[in-house]
Amino acid sequence: MRLLDWVVLVGSLASIIAYGLYRGRGSNTVDRYLLGGKSMPWYAMALSIMATQASAITFISTTGQSYVDGMRFVQFYFGLPLAMVVLCATAVPIFHRAKVYTAYEYLEHRFDAKTRALASLIFLMQRGLSVGLTFYAPAIVLSVIFGWPDRLTTLIIGVTVVLYTVTGGIRTVTWTDVQQMLIILFGLLVALITIIHMLPRQVSLLDAMRLAGSAGKLNAVNFHFDWNDRYNLWSGLIGGMFLALSYFGCDQSQVQRYLTGKSIAQSKLSLLFTAVAKIPMQFFILFIGAMVFVFYIFEPPPLVFQRIEYDRIQSGDVRARYEPIAARYQDAFARRKQAALDIITAHHSGDPNGEADALGRYRQALKEVDAARNQGASLVAATGGEKGFRDTNYIFLSFVTRYLPSGIVGLVIAVILAATMSSSSGEINSLATVSVVDIYKRHFRKGASDHHYLTASRVATAFWGAYAVAFAGFGKNLGSLIEAVNIVGSLFYGSLLGVFTLAFFFKRVTGTGAFCGMLAGEAAIFAAFLFTGISFLWYNVIGCVVVIATGAAVSFFRPQLPPQQI
Amino acid sequence: MLPETRDLPDEPPPFLGTWRHVYAAVVVYLALVIAACYAFTRLFA
Numbered sequence: 001m002r003l004l005d006w007v008v009l010v011g012s013l014a015s016i017i018a019y020g021l022y023r024g025r026g027s028n029t030v031d032r033y034l035l036g037g038k039s040m041p042w043y044a045m046a047l048s049i050m051a052t053q054a055s056a057i058t059f060i061s062t063t064g065q066s067y068v069d070g071m072r073f074v075q076f077y078f079g080l081p082l083a084m085v086v087l088c089a090t091a092v093p094i095f096h097r098a099k100v101y102t103a104y105e106y107l108e109h110r111f112d113a114k115t116r117a118l119a120s121l122i123f124l125m126q127r128g129l130s131v132g133l134t135f136y137a138p139a140i141v142l143s144v145i146f147g148w149p150d151r152l153t154t155l156i157i158g159v160t161v162v163l164y165t166v167t168g169g170i171r172t173v174t175w176t177d178v179q180q181m182l183i184i185l186f187g188l189l190v191a192l193i194t195i196i197h198m199l200p201r202q203v204s205l206l207d208a209m210r211l212a213g214s215a216g217k218l219n220a221v222n223f224h225f226d227w228n229d230r231y232n233l234w235s236g237l238i239g240g241m242f243l244a245l246s247y248f249g250c251d252q253s254q255v256q257r258y259l260t261g262k263s264i265a266q267s268k269l270s271l272l273f274t275a276v277a278k279i280p281m282q283f284f285i286l287f288i289g290a291m292v293f294v295f296y297i298f299e300p301p302p303l304v305f306q307r308i309e310y311d312r313i314q315s316g317d318v319r320a321r322y323e324p325i326a327a328r329y330q331d332a333f334a335r336r337k338q339a340a341l342d343i344i345t346a347h348h349s350g351d352p353n354g355e356a357d358a359l360g361r362y363r364q365a366l367k368e369v370d371a372a373r374n375q376g377a378s379l380v381a382a383t384g385g386e387k388g389f390r391d392t393n394y395i396f397l398s399f400v401t402r403y404l405p406s407g408i409v410g411l412v413i414a415v416i417l418a419a420t421m422s423s424s425s426g427e428i429n430s431l432a433t434v435s436v437v438d439i440y441k442r443h444f445r446k447g448a449s450d451h452h453y454l455t456a457s458r459v460a461t462a463f464w465g466a467y468a469v470a471f472a473g474f475g476k477n478l479g480s481l482i483e484a485v486n487i488v489g490s491l492f493y494g495s496l497l498g499v500f501t502l503a504f505f506f507k508r509v510t511g512t513g514a515f516c517g518m519l520a521g522e523a524a525i526f527a528a529f530l531f532t533g534i535s536f537l538w539y540n541v542i543g544c545v546v547v548i549a550t551g552a553a554v555s556f557f558r559p560q561l562p563p564q565q566i
Numbered sequence: 567m568l569p570e571t572r573d574l575p576d577e578p579p580p581f582l583g584t585w586r587h588v589y590a591a592v593v594v595y596l597a598l599v600i601a602a603c604y605a606f607t608r609l610f611a
Binding site for chain 1: 592600
């Protein structure tokens, strides 16, 4: 990091804190602190929803995912617009009219206190696990690349986020999210333009896309259905829709965003804007990863992107095993580069035979590069590194710090920290809201003053911030963090989606039925996770279906007694 | 705390007349996005 990078980074973060504190003035009642006085316009809610969902993991891990596995991850978001339409037609008006602070509060209106309490606890468990991952992603990567201690990085981010979230509540969270989202979009655009500009002069953008496509990196859609394949059109449309329904309909970190809306229409518009903007944004981020892949066709990439492990396997006793792998890697890289240049030359000179020949050599060299990289990862794991070592999360930042010019590096780091702050502030705020409204106020201290609950909300916010920092190391051995965070969500979301589906659409289902359904749903999801190879996107479908079936069955056999018979 | 009662009518959307039309437009948009992604995949495969 050079001086200009530090100026950009510190300037960006300082402006976020100052703006957050400015916007948070007047959050002196529980209504204003937790729901922003229900005064938010649709565009602020929309950008806040997108910023909360787009954590640092999105940029660090998604770009690496695209480098390794291509753009097929974009299919994960295909179900999102469908989910938004369903939520606009159902959950948004229901929650608004019920005048609730949390989604789980509504479950007591519809069922009973135990169903609300169980749903709240499931949310606290799920989001409590995820918030640690949100802090961990940038901290560990920055620690590896710059040598910054990861505990110190999480502490600095944590203190910053807690400072403005405790002070200003949801209003601060929403408006800082807007600012952070604008920084994120600007930073990504600059990063992509810079990468394309850094490609060799004879390689145009179309050539780059042709090379990425030939390597299977632009595989945005796959129609082939396979239960065990994580990303295809069907798992994305169906599984992704269920996951998005759960996330945006049952997760307080999202529901709270659109509960702050001035009106039902404003809340609906915020979700529909997200529905339209999300896929292009994810496509764009994945495309950056694909272009980083093309960049490394012409510049030699390290065998292992994690600097500390890379240095370790090049020294000491391990070096003897490293050298033959590195030699094969360099040889395959040189042949891949030459074949790529031959493809471009043959294509531009209209030589289909030459292009086909070069394409064959290019694909063969690709396989050899991948094989050498896998051997390098195995060497790391076999010589004292992490078991099942993967360096997906280090690819993009390794590229940024090695090749991007002064100023842009600071901007990209600011994007990653801004994304962490926007996600974690929303998560902490929602965890505090559920803790106070659904647990503390409902079960421990009813009927206290507004000031008391406001203070309790601030204390809970500080507590969850401290908790997130303390548990930030949870994701250390989870491989791709973007997958890890979605897998954690999928372990719990199906049950929540099931119980809200029962609440909205099954009038005869009782509180006991819904409660038993949630327990059965969780059992089914964990059974699928532990004993089958089913892709995690299907857990939401499985959990939801089991909750509905069990809830309906229990309610049928144990119907609610009319009041005079109780 | 929140006001005890508040009339919350579902206002019409600012464009396309009804929410039903807006929802249909989002679904059509999704179909077009998937088609574009498929064309993108085929074009550069």
